[in-house]
Amino acid sequence: MNTVRGIISPIVIRTNSTSSAQNFESMISMVKDNNFDRGGVEGSGVVGLKPFLDGKLPNKFKILYTQEELKNLAQLRGTSRDIEGRMKVKLTEHYLNLVQKNENLKNLVKARPEETEDLSGDLDPSNQNRYSPVPGLLHKYEMVLLFAAGTCSSHCRYCYRLDLFTKKTGKQLVKINEITDYIVNYNKKAKMHQGIDLDNGKPMYIIKEALLSGGDPMVLPNKRLARFIFRLAEAGITTLRIGTKELAFFPQRFDKNFFDMLDLFHSAYPNVRIVFVLHFTHPAEFLETDDKQQYIPSDLNATTFRWMKETLNPVIELKKRAHFISLENQTPIIWKVNDDSTTLHVLQKELYHKGIGNHYFFQCRNIQGKKEFALPLEETWKIFYLSQKGLSGIEKNARLVMSTEQGKIEVIGVTGGKIIFRVHRDLFNIPPEESIMICKNNPNAFWITDYDSLDIWKKQ
């Protein structure tokens, strides 16, 4: 690390000369990659249903589907109910090992015919393309989000970015030059016009924060990741988020080369914070279990449990860098996967005790085929509420939110025949007195648009 600090000067890479380009390239050349083996024939995990249908996978993969299930899935191929027309099947060997012990995790990655029984829902949930001024970029709030990768190590069947994978709505991956140009020009304009967009009178917030998303940026090689984060820092980004489920799908990805790359970045940009936005859905993704599939207490008097080493070690490495790295977790609440208050209670407690913030729980978005994944909103709220019973104030920081086309709405509670929402992040300058919304409850509602009295919110 000291050697790196000696070689790289922030001043050198912030000039616009040819030598600065050379310095940038020489810095990238210091980043090392590794060929990871996530399982499957080419090391990218088992991709698609075909290997299962061909029956050529090692025996341990055969626990995922019965012959009857494979027959049913095969019959749907090529029809309007083709499961992989909705979402490709993918999983790593690491996740398969977890799935063997836990039925809920199996439901997270296992394709089932019911997914395409009712295909109502949106191809582009929350109309994200509406906020895409440049291909591969979402600029919705005061920050920007980049579609940096077009896949993940495994695929969650409930994914709301499935259109990026299927390419059905025109979502594309970013070209980093276009994004940094956009950020620089936008910030120049915002400063020039004192933070007001002269075309529509709306506020223009300086873009200081960027989220690398996808897909999962952690499937990219370190050199490619480094190009993204160095260029974003160079464009003036001071908080870089990396959205990833890799600690659940393939924690071995967080190896020495990756941490060396992060240290290199920090030595060049000491004032830029990196926030890993993790996606642990269920505690069985990181806790050890005994023969009876019970979590193992971490010591005799402990109220916490023992973590799997391969997941704990990268968390410890990340926490060693707390001076420039933070960890937050967010996950949707999904039917048959984590629709249980005890599971979510353990999840929050364990994450908090390892220094990972509990950020958001989400209502499952209005994805195509959502009937197989989403719970009615008021049921989700109840599970969430009960999951926080017995947690201390500092352990229960998570909010339950809906990420809607018009902004993030927090579900405060259901009481006396009413449901109460709070505007958590809005895009239309909702006045303070309208930021709390109370309306008649509706046990059959899945989304904000199912509440009649919220017409104004729907029309924005």
Ligand code: SF4
């Ligand atoms: S990790 Fe996120 S982006 Fe990847 S499949 Fe799961 S929900 Fe989709």
